[in-house]
Amino acid sequence: MLNPQWLRSFATLAEQGSFTRAAERLDLTQAAVSQHVQRLEERLGPLLIRRPRQFELTPAGRALIDYCAEVGAADQRLQQRLSEADAEQGEIGLISPGSIGLALYPQLLALQQAHPGLSIRHRFAPDREVLEAVLDNRFELGLVTLKPDDPRLSVSRFAEEPLELVAPAGEPVRDWADLERLGFIDHPDGQAMAGRLLSRRFPGAPGVRSLPCHGFTNQIGLILEPVARGLGFTVIPRYARLAFSRPEAIQVIDGAPPVVDTLWLLHRAEWPLTARAQLLLRRIRRHFSTSEGEAV
Structure with missing residues (x-):
């Protein structure tokens, strides 16, 4: 050896x-x-x-x-x-996309406050990195927006998250001309998300790439800041909007049909979850089942 x-x-x-x-x-x-x-x-x-x-x-x-x-x-x-039998001692690793991560993090901190023996390690990452991290055993739990097809993974539905068109508070948004007037605030997934939502809301419109771009940020927690300051509109997942600290400065422009993504929970299928991970999942599943009902 x-x-x-x-x-x-x-x-x-x-x-x-x-x-x-x-x-x-x-x-x-x-x-x-x-x-x-x-x-x-x-x-x-x-x-x-x-x-x-x-x-x-x-x-x-x-x-x-x-x-x-x-x-x-x-x-x-x-x-x-x-150490899997000890639910209140040791480390839990969770990796997730940024939007759901913003909503998760306060719950993770609350769990650690209630159980000081726990050490919760959380990372924001895109789907591809989440898959790799869970498969490589660097994180016990992961959340992704695209359901993977890998026999090494146990995959279950975690939550649903609609995409939302978010504009500055008080700005009228009735048609495509209003979006052209406001301009688009882009982010790493902005073009794809806006393309999916706007093509349904405004069929026949030229598309998001034709709109003036009034800004870009790769920080999920900052995307709505320029929107709140009246610099443009954006399209983001609901949990990112719910985590924004100044909801009075923005508005969600409702419309049909909706675009809803499913968030999938995954972990390695070959061995059972630790008691710590099961404790964490009970808490966050309870929170998100409640918040989904309130948010719709």
Whole structure:
């Protein structure tokens, strides 16, 4: 069996791309990291092609990195299984899109206040990154907007979230000309979301790309700030709108037909959820089933 410290040194070296940075990250000397790599190469053959100030992994080196990832995942599964019965101690990892994340975060903080032994790790990420993080065992729970088809995942319906056309408070929005007058506040998913909603609300209109763009931000919590200041309109998911701190400065322009996305909860199917994760899910499912009824 390969020495775990040698594996940690090699994986950190591959991640950092430098013996100096790897040694700093591991709190070791460069000589120690070099020695660990040398010991591995004595067992496995050449792992690195060394060049001035850089190196390249050989095929054996890339295979060893995959092995390191498998060992890390196995270690995490062991830790989860050994501690899964304790619902009030330990870490819970949850990764989600930004809109639902804004609504989730206060609930996660409230749960941690009620159970100080818990450590809740939450990350905002797009669907692709959520899938990768759950499959790689870096997060126990994930939420996505597109239902995945992967036998390694357990997938269940979590909530529904309509897209909303949001304009400055008091601004009349009756037709396409009003949208042209206001201008569009864009965001990373803005063109796609606006295209889906506006094509239904205004059939036959030129489309969102024809509208003047009056701003862009990639921060989910800031998208509605320029709208509140009268700089334009946007299309965002409902939970992002509900989390905005100045609801009096904006308005939702109602209309039909609606565009509603389903949010899917996923976790690895091969092993049971920890008691901590089950505790978290009970709380947030209860909250979102209530808030959905209130928001519609």
